[in-house]
Amino acid sequence: MHGPDEPVVVVGAGVSGLTTAICLAEAGRRVGVWTAEPPGRTTSAVAGALWGPSFQEPMAKTMAWTEVSLQEFTALAADSDTGVRLAPAVVVGALPAGGEMPPQARMIPDLRPCTDDELPPGFDHGFHSRMPLMDMPRYLDYLERRLTAAGGAVEQRRVRTLAEAAETAPVVVNCSGLGARELAGDTAVHPVFGQHVIMTNPGLDELLLELSIQPEWVSYFPHRDRVVCGGIRLPDRWDTTPDLELTDRIVARCRRVQPRLRDAAVIEVITGLRPERPAVRVEAERIGSGWCVHNYGHGGSGVSLSWGCAREAAELAGVSATR
Numbered sequence: 620m621h622g623p624d625e626p627v628v629v630v631g632a633g634v635s636g637l638t639t640a641i642c643l644a645e646a647g648r649r650v651g652v653w654t655a656e657p658p659g660r661t662t663s664a665v666a667g668a669l670w671g672p673s674f675q676e677p678m679a680k681t682m683a684w685t686e687v688s689l690q691e692f693t694a695l696a697a698d699s700d701t702g703v704r705l706a707p708a709v710v711v712g713a714l715p716a717g718g719e720m721p722p723q724a725r726m727i728p729d730l731r732p733c734t735d736d737e738l739p740p741g742f743d744h745g746f747h748s749r750m751p752l753m754d755m756p757r758y759l760d761y762l763e764r765r766l767t768a769a770g771g772a773v774e775q776r777r778v779r780t781l782a783e784a785a786e787t788a789p790v791v792v793n794c795s796g797l798g799a800r801e802l803a804g805d806t807a808v809h810p811v812f813g814q815h816v817i818m819t820n821p822g823l824d825e826l827l828l829e830l831s832i833q834p835e836w837v838s839y840f841p842h843r844d845r846v847v848c849g850g851i852r853l854p855d856r857w858d859t860t861p862d863l864e865l866t867d868r869i870v871a872r873c874r875r876v877q878p879r880l881r882d883a884a885v886i887e888v889i890t891g892l893r894p895e896r897p898a899v900r901v902e903a904e905r906i907g908s909g910w911c912v913h914n915y916g917h918g919g920s921g922v923s924l925s926w927g928c929a930r931e932a933a934e935l936a937g938v939s940a941t942r
Contacts, residue, residue: 636794672723684927692751702757
């Protein structure tokens, strides 16, 4: 039987890894985060990144995880140093014009139909709300500071196998995202290519998100010094080279729906691979004489699910430690 004072290794320093490590460290566990790349160079660093409803399996759990995350982000938004704010939001696209909202959407704060003057060009209905929006470079810095303050540490170290981590700690938490294909032998995890165009902010405060099942849609997320513009979803593309044609289409869509972006300059183009899976995996299994708690497969909902999944993964790690 392992004791709760023994160390835990968290593999991965994206938003899922850091959040899970914080939950463990603040509960009194000795936590080390092993990562091939520092937090600022993970997939999480190039996320939008907006809290929003998740429609992934397992549906009942993802709804609960999303709600936990909303509570956490709402509290964090009271502190400007976290990089989190409650932003005015317009959501358009594949929404019920007059029908009943799905249960996932009913948890969105301050949700109401848009008035005609709140709708962007090309859309005849939408909803207005206030949603947690994360400035990811600042938010990841905050998470790392909070982890350090709780006694945890991030170590840049490439993990070849989960068994390697298990030699150091009796409980390993696998937050490796797309890396779980190799580390956990899970071929159900696959990449979904995403690309954002970063533009100067002409003074925008309100974000726009189009809900769509198409591979391309319009979205922009304003932060204090820049606007993150999207969006693109290309399954099973491993190449992360920015696509100039995609950049042109993203810029054109955003400028069409938001005229104030027409004079905004392009700062940079960023890309990443979202770790998609048919169902999010948060569960514990034996690994040698110890335990591995998996927390991966969040797709494009990594931020939205982060605190809920982290709380459950930390609880599983605590239970495993006493078995």
